Amino acid sequence: MRGNAFLDKMSLVNPAFVETAEAVSKKRKNIRFKWYAAAACFALLIYAGTRLFTKDSKGNSTDLPLLYISENTSAMGYEGYMAYDASELVSANPWREDMELATMPVYQNTLDYDDNFIASGVDFEKMQKFLLEVAGRLGLDANELTITDDVPDEESRKKIIEKFNEAGDTVPEGYFNPTRLIIEAEGLKIEVDRTMTAKVTFKPAVKLPDKYNFIYFASYEDIAAVAEYLKTEYKNFIGYENTLVNIHGGDYNIYAQQMYSIEFFGASGNDTELIINYNFNRTAFYCDGEGNLAMARIYQPDLSKKVGDYPIISLAQAEELLSKGKYITTVPYEMPGSEYVKKVELIYRTGELEEYYMPYYRFYVELPQEERENGLKTYGAYYVPAVESTYISNMPTWDGSFN
Amino acid sequence: MDDNKIVELYLLRDEAAIKHTSEKFGKRLRSLAYGITNDPQTAEECENDTYMEAWNTIPPHEPTNYLYAFLVRITRHISLNCCRERSRLKRSAFICELSAEMEECIPAPDDVECRIDDMAFGEAINGFLGMLDEEKRNIFIRRYWFLDSIADISRRFAISQSKVKTTLFRCRNQLREYLEKEGYYI
Numbered sequence: 299m300r301g302n303a304f305l306d307k308m309s310l311v312n313p314a315f316v317e318t319a320e321a322v323s324k325k326r327k328n329i330r331f332k333w334y335a336a337a338a339c340f341a342l343l344i345y346a347g348t349r350l351f352t353k354d355s356k357g358n359s360t361d362l363p364l365l366y367i368s369e370n371t372s373a374m375g376y377e378g379y380m381a382y383d384a385s386e387l388v389s390a391n392p393w394r395e396d397m398e399l400a401t402m403p404v405y406q407n408t409l410d411y412d413d414n415f416i417a418s419g420v421d422f423e424k425m426q427k428f429l430l431e432v433a434g435r436l437g438l439d440a441n442e443l444t445i446t447d448d449v450p451d452e453e454s455r456k457k458i459i460e461k462f463n464e465a466g467d468t469v470p471e472g473y474f475n476p477t478r479l480i481i482e483a484e485g486l487k488i489e490v491d492r493t494m495t496a497k498v499t500f501k502p503a504v505k506l507p508d509k510y511n512f513i514y515f516a517s518y519e520d521i522a523a524v525a526e527y528l529k530t531e532y533k534n535f536i537g538y539e540n541t542l543v544n545i546h547g548g549d550y551n552i553y554a555q556q557m558y559s560i561e562f563f564g565a566s567g568n569d570t571e572l573i574i575n576y577n578f579n580r581t582a583f584y585c586d587g588e589g590n591l592a593m594a595r596i597y598q599p600d601l602s603k604k605v606g607d608y609p610i611i612s613l614a615q616a617e618e619l620l621s622k623g624k625y626i627t628t629v630p631y632e633m634p635g636s637e638y639v640k641k642v643e644l645i646y647r648t649g650e651l652e653e654y655y656m657p658y659y660r661f662y663v664e665l666p667q668e669e670r671e672n673g674l675k676t677y678g679a680y681y682v683p684a685v686e687s688t689y690i691s692n693m694p695t696w697d698g699s700f701n
Numbered sequence: 702m703d704d705n706k707i708v709e710l711y712l713l714r715d716e717a718a719i720k721h722t723s724e725k726f727g728k729r730l731r732s733l734a735y736g737i738t739n740d741p742q743t744a745e746e747c748e749n750d751t752y753m754e755a756w757n758t759i760p761p762h763e764p765t766n767y768l769y770a771f772l773v774r775i776t777r778h779i780s781l782n783c784c785r786e787r788s789r790l791k792r793s794a795f796i797c798e799l800s801a802e803m804e805e806c807i808p809a810p811d812d813v814e815c816r817i818d819d820m821a822f823g824e825a826i827n828g829f830l831g832m833l834d835e836e837k838r839n840i841f842i843r844r845y846w847f848l849d850s851i852a853d854i855s856r857r858f859a860i861s862q863s864k865v866k867t868t869l870f871r872c873r874n875q876l877r878e879y880l881e882k883e884g885y886y887i
Binding site: 300301302304305306307308309310311312313315316317318319320363364365366406410412653654691692 | 729767769770773774777778781796799800801802803804805806807819822823826827830831835838839842843845846847850852855861862863864866867870871
C-alpha cells in the first residue's frame with residue numbers, strides 16, 4: 299500500500315474519534331486561554347522552586363522539549379564558497395574547538411509563518427521602540443519623527459485584489475499587514491522589519507575620507523582599515539560597549555574577484571555570550587559602486603523565547619554524523635568524504651524561516667567536481683546539528699534531494 | 702429530523718431525504734469539503750456529489766445509527782479525489798505531501814499487492830488511535846483525516862507549529878512500530 303491509499307483508508311477511522319476531533323478541539327482552545335490567564339501568576343511563584351528539580355545528576359535538564367529542524371530553502375542555487383584554498387575563507391567567529399561548551403542555548407523564533415508567508419507573532423511595539431532607538435543613535439529627535447509602514451495604499455490594494463481574483467483566488471488573510479516600520483529624515487531612511495533588523499540607507503551615500511578604499515573588491519587590508527574608521531566614526535550607532543570587528547568573506551565570484559564584508563559585534567564576559575553576539579547581535583556596513591557608505595544594518599532578533607540550554611556534541615561526534623549523512627545541505631552532491639573537509643566552525647542558523655535558532659557545525663567541504671580551470675575550488679556548506687540528537691525529533695539524513 | 706427518519710426517506714426513495722440531509726448536515730459537510738479543497742465552489746460541488754452518492758448507496762446501506770459518519774466519509778473521499786484530479790486547486794501538492802507523510806507509517810512500503818483488507822486496517826488504525834492520549838489523537842486525525850495544514854492545527858489547538866510537527870512525527874513513528882509489532886503487513 300502506498301501513502302496515497304493509506305490516506306484514503308484513513309476514512310476507516312472510528313467515527314467517534316472523528317467527531318471528537320471535530321468538536322472537542324475548538325472547545326479546548328477556550329479552556330486553554332482561561333487556564334493561561336489564571337495560572338500565570340501561580341507559575342511565576344513556583345518557577346524558582348521547580349527549576350531546582352528539573353536537572354538530572356549530571357546537571358542536564360531532563361525536561362527540554364524536542365526540537366524540530368526546519369529545512370527551509372526557497373533560494374535557487376546552493377551554498378558554496380569559491381576560493382583557491384579554504385584558508386582564504388575568513389571570519390572573526392569566536393568559537394574554538396577547545397572551548398569547554400557543554401551546553402548552548404536554543405531559542406524559538408518568535409515569528410510563525412503560514413503557507414502564504416504571512417507572519418504571526420510580530421511585535422510592533424518592539425519594532426517601534428527599536429526604530430526610535432536607532433534613530434536616536436543617528437542623532438535624530440524622536441519628537442520630530444513620523445513613523446510610517448509599508449501597507450499598500452488603497453489603489454494598490456485594489457489592483458492586488460483584482461489580480462488575485464483574475465487568478466481565481468482570494469487575497470489571503472493578513473496579506474496587507476505591515477511588515478516594516480519606516481522613518482525618513484534628511485539624509486536617512488531607517489526601516490525596521492518584523493525580524494528586528496534595522497536597515498539604514500544613507501541618502502546620499504556617505505563619502506569616506508580619500509585614504510579609505512571601501513569598494514566591493516577591496517583587499518583585506520583596505521577593508522580592515524575602513525572597519526577601524528567606521529568603528530570610531532559610528533561608535534554611537536554601533537552601540538556595543540566593547541566592539542569587536544568581524545571582517546568576513548574572502549571567497550571569490552566567477553570572475554575571480556575576492557570580496558570581504560564588514561560587521562561588528564559586542565564582546566562579552568563568557569564564551570557562550572560571545573558566540574551569541576557574533577551570530578545574532580551584529581551591525582554590518584555596505585558600500586556602493588562609488589566607494590561610499592551606502593547602507594548599514596543592525597541585527598537584533600528577538601531572543602526572548604529561550605527554549606533551554608541544550609547539551610551539544612563534540613566536533614569529533616559531529617564529524618562522525620557528517621560521514622554518516624546526518625546533515626542538512628543545499629549542495630547537490632553527497633558529502634564526498636572526510637578527506638575533503640577543509641574547514642569547520644560552530645554557528646547558529648538564523649534564517650527568518652528557522653523555527654528554532656540552534657547551533658550547528660558548518661563544514662566547508664571541497665567539491666572535486668566543481669574545481670575550475672583557474673584553480674578556484676568550491677567549498678560546499680554541510681550543516682550537522684550541534685545539539686545532541688536525542689533532543690531532535692527529525693535528525694536530518696541526506697536523501698539526495700536538491701532544492 | 703431524526704437520522705433514522707431521514708434514512709427511512711432514502712429507503713422509500715423519497716427525494717425529501719436529500720432536503721433533510723442538506724438541512725441537517727449540509728453546513729458541516731461543506732465545511733469539511735472546503736477544508737480539504739480550499740475552494741468554495743468545489744466544496745459546494747463535493748457536497749452535492751455527496752447527496753447523490755448517498756442516494757445511490759442507501760439502500761443497500763442503512764446507516765440508521767451512523768448517518769453523519771456515513772456521509773462525512775463520502776464527502777472526504779470525493780473531496781480528496783477532487784484535489785488529486787484538479788491541479789488548479791493547488792491542493793494536489795498538499796495531498797502529495799500528506800501521502801508522503803503517511804508512507805512513513807507503512808512498515809515496509811513496496812509495490813507488493815496490499816495484503817490487508819479494510820476490516821483489518823480499520824482494526825489496526827483504531828487500535829493504535831485508541832492508545833494515544835486525546836490531544837495526540839485529535840492532532841493526528843485533524844491532519845490525516847481532515848487534512849488540516851500545520852498552521853491550522855497550530856491555531857486550532859493554540860500550540861506552536863513546531864509542537865504540531867513534533868507530535869505528528871512521533872505519532873507516525875509510533876504507528877509504524879505498532880503495525881510492525883501487531884503483525885499488520887501493509
